[in-house]
Amino acid sequence: MAGALQKIATGARSLLTGLGMTMGELWRTLVRRKAVTLQYPHEKPELSAAYRSAIQLIRFEDTGTHDCVACLACQQICPSFCIAIDGEKVEGLKKQRATEFTMDFALCSLCGLCIDVCPTTTLEYSKLYDQAGYTRDWEMDLLEPFREDEERFREEQRAREAEAAAEKARAAEAAKAAKAAKAAAAAGGEGEA
């Protein structure tokens, strides 16, 4: 009998503890207004700065476009084999240019190895998060935002590289002349001696 009463008392205490905690939470939520529900899609979540979503190409400020040279490093390191790149050698440019860069986001595991290996650091994570859809077609064309800039970039880059080459040639010329002058001076000095 005493044992049974004891059990009932312990049971009641457990029950009250649980109720107490629930009431405490209710107090915090209702009275102190600490509700955390986000009214999605009317409110958008705040993504962390490190948030990882589908990769995208970076638009560099100085050139106004991406810097993918189609070296295929990312395509080769990708564990999911979801990147496909094609590139071409452009007349008058030193580096290759990518002509096709597609990524199948349905396969991507967001490991970031492609971003790590990129020699021109032109890859970054995007902040896309609402990508739910009715089809499995997540083939993304990463070059799409850059297509209209490509011609302009190639022209400008040709000019820049030609300018740089001319600059280099002038510098080489000057260096050569300086060397010749030095040699002549040295020869003159010897002659005097």
Next chain:
Amino acid sequence: MTTEPEPTPDGDTYYLNMGPQHPSMHGVLRLLLELRGEEIVSAEPIIGYAHRAHEKMAENRNYLMFLPNTSRVDYLSGMIYNLAWCEAMERLMAIEVPERALYIRTIASELNRISSHLLWFGTFLLDLGGVTPFLYCFDDREAILDLLDSVTGSRLTYSYGRFGGVTMDVGEPFVSGTRAFLVRLRERLPAYKRLVRDNVIFRERCEGVGVITPEVAFDYGVTGPCLRASGVGFDVRRAEPYGIYDRFEFDVPTATEGDCLARFDVRVREIEESARIIDQALDGLPEGPIMPAKPKKRFKPPAGELYYAVESARGHFGTWVVSDGSEIPVRVKLRTPSFSNLSSMPDVLRGTTVADTIAIVGSIDVVLPEIDR
């Protein structure tokens, strides 16, 4: 492996399939129970429903490409597995890791361990019929996921480590956020104890139920909290310190009873110990780089083999790598703790009842993808 049970001659026992789709079975575990009335005559775990051939995948790609797989082996402590793979590779190729990266790794691993234990805590109580504690621990776990999300950009499958360091540096918000979280966690733990451990129903269902004796534990290679609850103070972090665990002061909690309640106690005290380690690591967090000055792009370990063990949230996790000097491993074997822990179940479950099965399987904390790899 029996899949079709044979009828018993006397016909007084019957078979019950628990799982692979059962609300109280974790993941896709299937238990074939032979019952006499309510009593379990024999129990056989049948696995393989989540087999994804991670080990075989490792043999078809280079060392770095296997990295994302490791956090998917055990999705609840992905960080620990991720970093274990990195550390194994670093040892194999003798890569120096900057001090700051070592500290960040320790903090991230221990946070991940706490989140894994909190999830276990919630789902275990859910199995036993207590719904409310689940909400509280997921609230706390959410704070950890937010913290890890802020540095890794991911909530479960982190891919945070790289051979030689980590991908992203932690800033002041992470450090202060972690400290604030630890304060909050320490306030919450006594409440959990009041709410759960002192609860009479919980005690009735856990005390003396599913005793794993040290002998059984040794026979099956049970490790982690399940082994420590049986009175054996084995923890890889203490027995063979890896990383920088030898610099921190922490206890290895043990209990002697070996029942579900002991396993519960050990895990809750492990949360406290992890919090202690994080505190010390945050205090000692040095300034400096997080990757070597010139990180290698291609990894070709010398021919040879290596076994590297860490303490995951579930026990002794080992990575065995065989290299022939090329860029692709010859063999990768992952020794996962859940597999050995689950293997002890036929012995432990014999003679118990169906209701106890839920409590016992819940208390050993299995993660099915880790068992099947």
